[in-house]
Amino acid sequence: MVLNCKHVWEHISEYLDDSLEEALREEVQRHLDHCEVCSAVLDSTRNILVLTGDDRTFSLPLGFSERLHRRLDDEMQRSLHG
Numbered sequence: 001m002v003l004n005c006k007h008v009w010e011h012i013s014e015y016l017d018d019s020l021e022e023a024l025r026e027e028v029q030r031h032l033d034h035c036e037v038c039s040a041v042l043d044s045t046r047n048i049l050v051l052t053g054d055d056r057t058f059s060l061p062l063g064f065s066e067r068l069h070r071r072l073d074d075e076m077q078r079s080l081h082g
């Protein structure tokens, strides 16, 4: 199974939370190793999680993931066509 970027984004918070099953986690990891867009997403998502602390009750600001995904769509379009 090959993950595309959208798959990775859907799982990225679970990935950071270490709650993905092993096989999927490895696929995400492999994708991140060669995908700059997703690495950037991982970094910014991780920063948000750090800011919100480690109390396991983190929730992204309302609309965050929608906005994030929209931005990622833009960036992907740009990298595909630019």
Ligand SMILES: [Zn+2]
Residues within 6 Å of the ligand: 004, 005, 008, 031, 035, 036, 037, 038, 039
């Ligand atoms: Zn990607």
